[in-house]
Amino acid sequence: MKETMLAYTYLSEGLFALREKPVPHLIDDRDAVVRVTLASVCTSDLHIKHGHVPRAVPGVTVGHELVGIVEEVGKGVKTLRPGERVAVNVETFCGECFFCRRGFVNNCTDKDGGWALGCRIDGGLAEYVRVPHADQGLTPIPDNVSDRQALFVGDLLSTGYWAAKIGEIEKGDTVLLLGAGPTGLCILQCVRLKEPARIVVCEKDAERRRFVREHYPYAETIAPDEAASYIRGICPTGGADKVIEAAGTDDTFRLAWQLARPNAVVTVVAMYDAPQVLPLPDMYGKNLTFKTGGVDGCDCEEIMRLLAANKLDTQPLITHTFPLAEIETAFDLFENRRDGVIKVAIEP
Numbered sequence: 001m002k003e004t005m006l007a008y009t010y011l012s013e014g015l016f017a018l019r020e021k022p023v024p025h026l027i028d029d030r031d032a033v034v035r036v037t038l039a040s041v042c043t044s045d046l047h048i049k050h051g052h053v054p055r056a057v058p059g060v061t062v063g064h065e066l067v068g069i070v071e072e073v074g075k076g077v078k079t080l081r082p083g084e085r086v087a088v089n090v091e092t093f094c095g096e097c098f099f100c101r102r103g104f105v106n107n108c109t110d111k112d113g114g115w116a117l118g119c120r121i122d123g124g125l126a127e128y129v130r131v132p133h134a135d136q137g138l139t140p141i142p143d144n145v146s147d148r149q150a151l152f153v154g155d156l157l158s159t160g161y162w163a164a165k166i167g168e169i170e171k172g173d174t175v176l177l178l179g180a181g182p183t184g185l186c187i188l189q190c191v192r193l194k195e196p197a198r199i200v201v202c203e204k205d206a207e208r209r210r211f212v213r214e215h216y217p218y219a220e221t222i223a224p225d226e227a228a229s230y231i232r233g234i235c236p237t238g239g240a241d242k243v244i245e246a247a248g249t250d251d252t253f254r255l256a257w258q259l260a261r262p263n264a265v266v267t268v269v270a271m272y273d274a275p276q277v278l279p280l281p282d283m284y285g286k287n288l289t290f291k292t293g294g295v296d297g298c299d300c301e302e303i304m305r306l307l308a309a310n311k312l313d314t315q316p317l318i319t320h321t322f323p324l325a326e327i328e329t330a331f332d333l334f335e336n337r338r339d340g341v342i343k344v345a346i347e348p
Helices: 043-049 156-166 182-192 206-215 224-234 250-258 300-308 324-335
Strands: 004-012 015-022 032-040 065-073 085-088 128-131 138-140 174-178 198-202 220-222 240-245 260-268 289-292 318-323 343-347
Touching: 004 324, 015 324, 032 085, 043 324, 065 128, 138 300, 156 182, 156 300, 174 182, 174 224, 174 250, 182 198, 182 206, 198 224, 206 220, 220 224, 224 250, 240 250, 250 260, 318 324, 324 343
Parallel strands: 174 198, 174 240, 198 220, 240 260, 260 289, 318 343
Antiparallel strands: 004 015, 032 065, 032 128, 032 343, 065 085, 085 138
């Protein structure tokens, strides 16, 4: 293994830069070092860049969506060996604390627990990455699953699977999904696994509505300005049975509770740049159940099995690919949503 590498680094609010850093090494017996073979740019990286993630540490290598090959493992790692292809989980978790034992791995109390990679410890928009708690944080990739197929297992697909799971979706439901960005598109596929009667995707961008119709034609698409009349027209109970908010705007947060029927479940997955307000006097009597928070990424093995069985397919989301040396161009394209971009893959 070489001694230095390129790494995309958070320098200060509003400033990322490609820097040369030492190649990471094992610190703890439960660590693994992974050679990155494919990574991606996430909206959460943009939140860091613009100062909306106060816990992000200046100087950290960003990036938390990646796959790679195990280079070395600590003597405490039991389930992995060098040479294995793996998907990296967005969360690192000990598997032993109060929250991990209950499946709430986002709240792991370990010093590196929760979302640490690319936020509090060096992440994967680099040539190599150190992964703490590797037995929990790395998922082997089967031979019949490519890097591009597996790229979103540890974050976007984990978020989609988690949202569908906690959303209490049942057969026969009408599900309203707000947002057809990368997260929403992964949620869409995982919601379908629950076999609802209808899935309606509300998205303001006409190009993204077209993308849904082309690649995931089992979903209906509507614009926000027609959402209220459409949902109330198809739902005799006055609103959707289940609502998932994945867009992260003031307007979509409002639509989420307004277009839910009484006694519905509203699952809020989006990250917001500002606080949201629940106007409880207006909502009184709807008896809604809200579920919120960060993904609990503990279903990666099941997600990988679903990919291997062709029950999930996120490859269409990768609309652009750049080498790590051109990551500034990739970030600019992704942030400004040019050229029909959905997701950008990065090849170190």
